[in-house]
Amino acid sequence: MLGPRFLAETAERIRDCGIALGLAWTPVGGELLFIEATRMPGTGKLLLTGSLGDVMKESAQAAHSYLRAQADALGLNGVEFDKQDLHVHVPAGATPKDGPSAGLTILVALASLLTRRRVLPGLAMTGEISLRGRVLPVGGIQEKVLAAARSGLRTVLLPAQNRKDWDEVPTGVRRRLEVRFVDNLAEALEAALPAPRPAPARPPRARRPTSRSPA
Numbered sequence: 001m002l003g004p005r006f007l008a009e010t011a012e013r014i015r016d017c018g019i020a021l022g023l024a025w026t027p028v029g030g031e032l033l034f035i036e037a038t039r040m041p042g043t044g045k046l047l048l049t050g051s052l053g054d055v056m057k058e059s060a061q062a063a064h065s066y067l068r069a070q071a072d073a074l075g076l077n078g079v080e081f082d083k084q085d086l087h088v089h090v091p092a093g094a095t096p097k098d099g100p101s102a103g104l105t106i107l108v109a110l111a112s113l114l115t116r117r118r119v120l121p122g123l124a125m126t127g128e129i130s131l132r133g134r135v136l137p138v139g140g141i142q143e144k145v146l147a148a149a150r151s152g153l154r155t156v157l158l159p160a161q162n163r164k165d166w167d168e169v170p171t172g173v174r175r176r177l178e179v180r181f182v183d184n185l186a187e188a189l190e191a192a193l194p195a196p197r198p199a200p201a202r203p204p205r206a207r208r209p210t211s212r213s214p215a
Contacts, residue, residue, distance in 0.1 A: 137161035
């Protein structure tokens with residue numbers, strides 16, 4: 001399990017683009033899952049590290065394909081996918097990781113990197129994704145939500161089809177968290193990557209009165 005010291009050390013990294021926080025199920029309860037993405041000049045490859053299992057790798061490939069296919073709609077038409085490699089890493093590489101529920105987090109991390117928009121602070125998420133842009137239900141919701149609350153997070157992003165599982169979470173825990181249910185990836189990206197606020201307009205400078213010499 002991730003302790004307070006680990007969470008404090010990683011809080012700084014969430015301030016960067018290309019980092020998203022997922023929720024994972026383990027036999028001993030829920031855990032937080034940090035997913036990092038970066039890019040470099042290359043030929044369009046997707047690199048995956050962090051002891052990922054086959055299902056999780058397929059989720060990452062699906063996220064990559066969705067972003068490429070929907071580049072125009074997502075405002076990524078200026079991204080030259082064929083001239084750069086993308087790298088997705090899940091820290092704590094000594095621990096094997098697998099399952100489809102990290103698909104949404106991987107997609108958000110990649111979208112954050114490519115749009116240069118930071119993920120909403122205090123947000124964690126879980127959900128399987130499809131190439132058609134659907135967010136599919138996953139298991140272990142109660143354990144995952146408990147992990148989010150225990151870690152002091154403020155908001156969780158869940159598949160709409162998991163609403164009934166949210167209702168089974170203890171009332172005291174639900175009161176500590178804001179939940180956002182999403183049915184598709186467009187909704188998820190809108191919730192996870194808020195548009196930057198425009199800078200406040202500066203008031204016009206007051207003109208200094210001009211001194212006029214007496215006639």
